Amino acid sequence: MFIIKCPYCGERDHSEFSYGGEAHIVRPKQPSELSDGQWAEYLFTRKNIKGLQYERWNHAHGCRRWFNMARDTSNDKIHFVYQMGEKPTK
Amino acid sequence: MLKYSIFSLIKNAFNYHENWQKAWRDPELKKKYDVVIVGGGGHGLATAYYLAKEHNLKNIAVVEKGWIGGGNTGRNTTIIRSNYLWDASAGLYDHALKIWESLSQELNFNVMFSQRGVMNLAHNQHDVRELKRRTHANRLNGIDCEWLNTKQVKEFCPIINCSPNIRYPVMGSTLQKRAGTARHDAVAWGYARGADSMGVDIIQNCEVKGIKRKRDLVEGLETTKGFIKTSKIGVVAAGHSSVIANMAGLKLPLESKPLQALVSEPIKPVIDTVVMSNAVHAYVSQSDKGELVIGAGTDSYVSYTQKGTHEIIEGTLKAILELYPIFSRLRMLRQWGGVVDICPDASPIISKSNIKGLYFNCGWGTGGFKATPGSGHLFAHTIAKDEPHALNAAFNINRFISGELVDEHGAAAVAH
Ligand SMILES: Cc1cc2nc3c(=O)[nH]c(=O)nc-3n(C[C@H](O)[C@H](O)[C@H](O)COP(=O)(O)OP(=O)(O)OC[C@H]3O[C@@H](n4cnc5c(N)ncnc54)[C@H](O)[C@@H]3O)c2cc1C
Ligand SMILES: [Zn+2]
Numbered sequence: 001m002f003i004i005k006c007p008y009c010g011e012r013d014h015s016e017f018s019y020g021g022e023a024h025i026v027r028p029k030q031p032s033e034l035s036d037g038q039w040a041e042y043l044f045t046r047k048n049i050k051g052l053q054y055e056r057w058n059h060a061h062g063c064r065r066w067f068n069m070a071r072d073t074s075n076d077k078i079h080f081v082y083q084m085g086e087k088p089t090k
Numbered sequence: 091m092l093k094y095s096i097f098s099l100i101k102n103a104f105n106y107h108e109n110w111q112k113a114w115r116d117p118e119l120k121k122k123y124d125v126v127i128v129g130g131g132g133h134g135l136a137t138a139y140y141l142a143k144e145h146n147l148k149n150i151a152v153v154e155k156g157w158i159g160g161g162n163t164g165r166n167t168t169i170i171r172s173n174y175l176w177d178a179s180a181g182l183y184d185h186a187l188k189i190w191e192s193l194s195q196e197l198n199f200n201v202m203f204s205q206r207g208v209m210n211l212a213h214n215q216h217d218v219r220e221l222k223r224r225t226h227a228n229r230l231n232g233i234d235c236e237w238l239n240t241k242q243v244k245e246f247c248p249i250i251n252c253s254p255n256i257r258y259p260v261m262g263s264t265l266q267k268r269a270g271t272a273r274h275d276a277v278a279w280g281y282a283r284g285a286d287s288m289g290v291d292i293i294q295n296c297e298v299k300g301i302k303r304k305r306d307l308v309e310g311l312e313t314t315k316g317f318i319k320t321s322k323i324g325v326v327a328a329g330h331s332s333v334i335a336n337m338a339g340l341k342l343p344l345e346s347k348p349l350q351a352l353v354s355e356p357i358k359p360v361i362d363t364v365v366m367s368n369a370v371h372a373y374v375s376q377s378d379k380g381e382l383v384i385g386a387g388t389d390s391y392v393s394y395t396q397k398g399t400h401e402i403i404e405g406t407l408k409a410i411l412e413l414y415p416i417f418s419r420l421r422m423l424r425q426w427g428g429v430v431d432i433c434p435d436a437s438p439i440i441s442k443s444n445i446k447g448l449y450f451n452c453g454w455g456t457g458g459f460k461a462t463p464g465s466g467h468l469f470a471h472t473i474a475k476d477e478p479h480a481l482n483a484a485f486n487i488n489r490f491i492s493g494e495l496v497d498e499h500g501a502a503a504v505a506h
Binding site for chain 1: 344394
């Protein structure tokens with residue numbers, strides 16, 4: 001159980017949020033030009049990091065906005081949150 | 091290996107059971123092995139067992155970062171069944187179920203396999219259609235499966251609340267009678283003992299830290315007990331598979347998520363089967379000690395903490411109480427979590443990789459305990475022959491590129 005600090009609403013219980021997976025995976029501009037392997041890489045392959053992961057969350061039962069978060073998946077400690085479109089600060 | 095029997099039991103009773111032979115050795119790690127299995131869970135130990143037994147390989151090690159069976163093998167709710175939808179899955183899981191049926195005799199170790207039946211409840215029209223479809227598919231594949239209507243559900247498992255007025259009324263159920271449960275620790279210990287007796291070195295407290303490769307060939311493993319030279323590595327690390335793949339510079343189509351279970355205080359026998367429900371995310375059986383064994387769905391986010399959130403348990407218990415009002419006064423004794431490795435199609439990977447000599451057996455997610463004997467058997471074949479067995483060919487890693495997925499979300503996603 002952890003508390004997430006929504007950049008728009010502040011600290012709320014994590015149960016108000018839904019998880020959106022690994023962040024910064026960009027949808028290829030021209031899917032038809034990719035090989036099957038590259039498409040599989042985009043669609044299915046994940047870093048699945050044990051350690052600091054950049055991920056997306058949605059404040060589903062609150063402001064309903066998306067944002068990014070840096071969380072350590074080995075202990076669920078949240079390091080910082082940042083907005084969509086931003087790059088992580090470290 | 092000492093054979094366990096009524097006679098060895100009586101003989102050892104005379105010296106107060108203080109002179110039993112150790113079930114397996116605690117050997118020194120050698121510098122070089124023909125095959126190294128990473129991960130001493132049920133699947134890893136079974137793989138080593140069949141490598142030694144059926145492929146005549148003798149110089150094998152299983153390296154385990156903690157103690158054997160301390161991962162998901164020792165944390166799961168032990169449901170065993172083979173009623174999956176697609177032909178490939180039916181072949182895979184029923185292969186395992188057939189081995190379960192004589193495993194205690196084969197290992198000379200009581201794995202307490204109990205074919206008490208597994209029910210999958212339907213709570214809405216969609217469930218009814220899906221589960222009937224699965225019943226037919228199972229029968230076409232020669233897997234026993236029956237459809238029970240609400241009245242028959244009540245007869246088979248009387249404590250289920252079959253009132254039409256509950257939020258998720260019971261509209262029927264599938265029943266696989268050959269399905270059931272087994273004792274999780276015994277499976278790890280039985281395979282460990284069998285593998286050890288054929289010369290397999292089981293090395294506990296030995297964590298793999300790196301994989302050494304030369305171009306596309308593996309050369310060995312860095313571990314906390316030193317370097318091991320080997321040309322074949324079988325990775326069977328469940329939730330940590332991605333971490334190990336990463337050491338070889340590979341990424342896998344997996345996400346590792348928390349999955350929890352809990353047990354109640356022990357009570358007299360009230361439920362002699364296993365009941366699961368996909369719609370309300372809950373399932374229950376009763377252990378031989380009398381505890382109710384209850385499980386739920388996963389949390390949605392990636393985590394390696396081996397603990398999940400309270401709300402998952404709360405949701406599960408709400409559903410359990412509505413379906414079984416008789417449990418309302420029970421106290422829960424223990425709760426725990428494991429890290430499960432989930433594939434996008436909810437099916438496992440038993441496969442070679444792009445690196446020669448590096449094999450993966452992973453992606454079993456929430457439901458791999460049932461497959462332990464079959465998985466070990468097929469993975470041993472894949473490693474020894476450097477090609478898959480017919481039964482695991484569909485579960486290769488390249489299916490995510492070709493698009494030939496084995497989508498078992500209906501049979502596997504919540505149900506374990
Ligand atoms: C709560 C829960 C309930 C479940 N219920 C069911 C069920 O009812 N039915 C069912 O069929 N399945 C169920 N499962 C799934 C099942 O437990 C797993 O699919 C199965 O046990 C996996 O076995 P394994 O041997 O592959 O993994 P594990 O038993 O997890 O073994 C992997 C081993 O690898 C070791 N390891 C990891 N990293 C390293 C490293 N770097 N170096 C050395 N060793 C390493 C770990 O310590 C671990 O012991 C459940 C799982 C959980 C968590
Ligand atoms: Zn918000």
